[in-house]
Amino acid sequence: MNTITDVIEPGLLQRFTEIVGGANALRPEEAGERYLSEPRDLFHGRTALVLRPGSVEEVARIVALAAESRTPIVPQGGNTGLVGGQQPRSTREILVNLSRLDKIREIDRAGRTMTVDAGAVLQTIHEAAEAEGMFFPLSLGSKGSCQIGGNLSSNAGGTGALAYGTARDLCLGIEAVLPDGSMLNGLRRLKKDNRGYDLRHLLIGAEGTLGIITGAVLKLFPAPAGREVAYAGLRSAEDMLALLAIAERHAGMHLTAFEFLPRIGMEMTLKHTDGVRDPMADPHDWYVLLEVTSHRSVEEASETMEAVLTKAFEAGIVEDAAIAQSRRQADDFWRMREEMSWAQKPEGGSIKHDVSVPVASIPQFLAEAGEAVLSAVPGARPVPFGHLGDGNIHYNVSQPIGADKPEFLARYDEVNDLVHAVVRRFDGSFSAEHGIGVLKADELARTKAGPEYEAMRAIKRALDPYEIMNPGKVIKI
Template sequence: MPDTAPPRAGLPSALADRLRAVLGAKGLLTDQAAIAAHSADWRNLFPGSALAVLRPATTAECAEAVRLCAEAGIAIVPQAGNTSLVGGSTPLGRGDEVVLSVARMNRILEVDPVGMTMTVEAGAVLAAVQQAAAAADCLFPLSLSSEGSAQIGGLIGTNAGGNTTLRYGNMREQVLGLEVVLADGSVLDLMRRLRKDNTGYALRQLFIGAEGTLGVVTRAVLRLMPRPRDIQAAFVALPSVEAAVGLLNRFQRHDGDSLAAFEYMARFGIELVLRHIPDVKDPLARRHHHYALVELASPRPDADLRGALEAVLGRAMEEGLVLDAAIAESETQRLALWRIREEHAEAQKREGASVKNDVSVPVSAIPELIARGIAAVRRIVPEVRPCPFGHVGDGNIHFNFSRPEDMADEAFLALWEAIADAVNAEVRRLGGSFSAEHGIGRLKTGTLAEWRAGAEIETMRRIKAALDPRGLMNPGKVVPAS
């Protein structure tokens, strides 16, 4: 819930004048409409308020703005894309913070197709980075449904995952170098393009996944990969969740290096997409309870991935592991298959209130997690509508639940904590994590304190205190108060 402390009237006029002199007319927003647009999260679960929005255009401007705010004792909420699902990039409700948006720092500074790196500013949109890599005959492998609006700084701050983590890893694996403005306004330059740099602590790793609580990411050196020359995708109907895990294992054993993505979907999620998203069609003639989206990719044009896909699916179908399948015959069809998966979050949002659980367990435990988790939540809300989907290949399931059709949104959201606790109890029993790729933000700080007690949480607090002793960087997020 929003913090109810008395709000400030606005930025002190002297500070506003100094910030305007540094940032220019476009770099300091103080009208209420602009502030409100930067103060609500994508799901509108954590609305807040701020004194102003700072929009630096360079690292130097960002550093000076942070220094001035630190001097005045005003907290900063870094924002890059604002697509967080856990309230990690919006201000609290006290009205005594400023939002610092890196949206104007959106340049792609250099692409090195020989060294396979790209240097970008933190406000660069993921889709633009992907396009720049493709123009250089390379691939930036991170892929997720919000790539048209998500910005690199936010993806680094949350250690974003996505659809191809199975093959390429999370954002952490894509970052070679960083530039960060620290809480006092000093600039930490870690912009090295090296694959090997064994010179003490890997400081950049502190800021990947820190959600802006240790500093503001302003630039990054990203790792590129060879562009795939052969891509094959199939939309597969399955008899069970166990069959999804079994089929994944078949593809891994056949040729694990070519397996780029393996996504699970339940029929309810498919129905929501068909209901709420225009121009989406069911690829299969008959309805089934369980599905997988399988994609193979190789930089070799002669890899014969179509043959591999047909061979594995054919044998699985003979053995009853696969019920039906549609293989994309063109790039347009491949993108249409992916749209079904990528529109799950938007479709569920349009359906009404939902409780989202971004969890991970060992891959072999996914069937048990889904079965036991659904049973546990139905003991709380018997008519709840489960909508599990996600990255079976890396054990990350978006274990979501839509409200019953006859229940009001507010009544269902009031049960969020009870539902999350029920799911997390099963996750914990199976040796999993309550946050797989969305981060902690404001939503999960209490859970972090429960799960990471003792030396682990104390080490986090010590790092936070060392880099941000006054607690001015994204307060109330990630690290719970002691």
């Protein structure tokens, strides 16, 4: 029998191949970068075989054979993850890519739910909901390629989390293949169901370490009648918090996004993104992207945005503002925010962090993290941006101008430790929405040592005793 330390026998590889058919079983040299590379180029996958199942039944047969033969398997969706959770790490592992499971199974208009395959692309889900006069609020910069199974497996957050929560909050039911190959048929459309433990919440955020999500029931919402998007220019992080308080007071649940961007990030985006322009005539130290919606009318959304900005101007908080005058301009405003991470790539090496701190602590965190980074790496360019309304900051650090990229990136762990030490002082999290994967597994083990981590290990051992499901990711057994 094959063991977890063996090279996979050719006969066993053939058995896996027969499940999906030869056309959907790719050797590493056939798979290439599409499957074995990832957006940050930090992890380069190694695998014995890439399997592309075309049905839930095929996924179950793959996992059952993996359990029988003790063969490690790594689930993968759109391959947009940023912490290496979707990458196999050795030729004893088999990659299971779910892209062929891409159907919208059902839309329930009365119950406002959508049942989908795990491989359904997020943008496709948005379009299917819009065609029915509804919308699905999870929104990410990678929406054109990320898949809902991966979104749920990493408990993705995105720009809509302020009003609607994370992926966990937007899912009513889960279908999954468990580590022994058995099926969890949990595609329920119930908003209230108190029958014991909710396994859905174990699988969401588990990054494929407890099973493979194959389908989900998603919550839909009525499409808003009105939507207003604006940029505000401010002089300080403290003013950003003051603007948030005004926006929440005047817009309430109609405030659907509150994103912040620094001037340096805006300059990088303007420099490296085609078709966008500065939203205001003069530069500002900080920018906030606000979105306000209304289910009643275009006029109500417009009046609410005007009220928010008027109060902020009267209080001396906002230096200038620009309200999008068309849907196209609103989309361009959003594109500037969504492209900010990618616009840093032409600037050289970037050491990235996905952290969260209490909202009230954000100004102090930004000051202390900047001081720590610049003391260690003079000339480094911090580019903090993200979801101010829910405390999630993408604290990216671009290399000094003219610095050697490999030398700078060699200090990745050192800079991570500096930033995360500041995060801990504010009782924050070093993983807000990107997950743990390989990148942060050691830090999770260090920072959650004790009963909480041991409980997670016990759950992993109970469901996956042979550690064949995405081994080495998230939890260290």
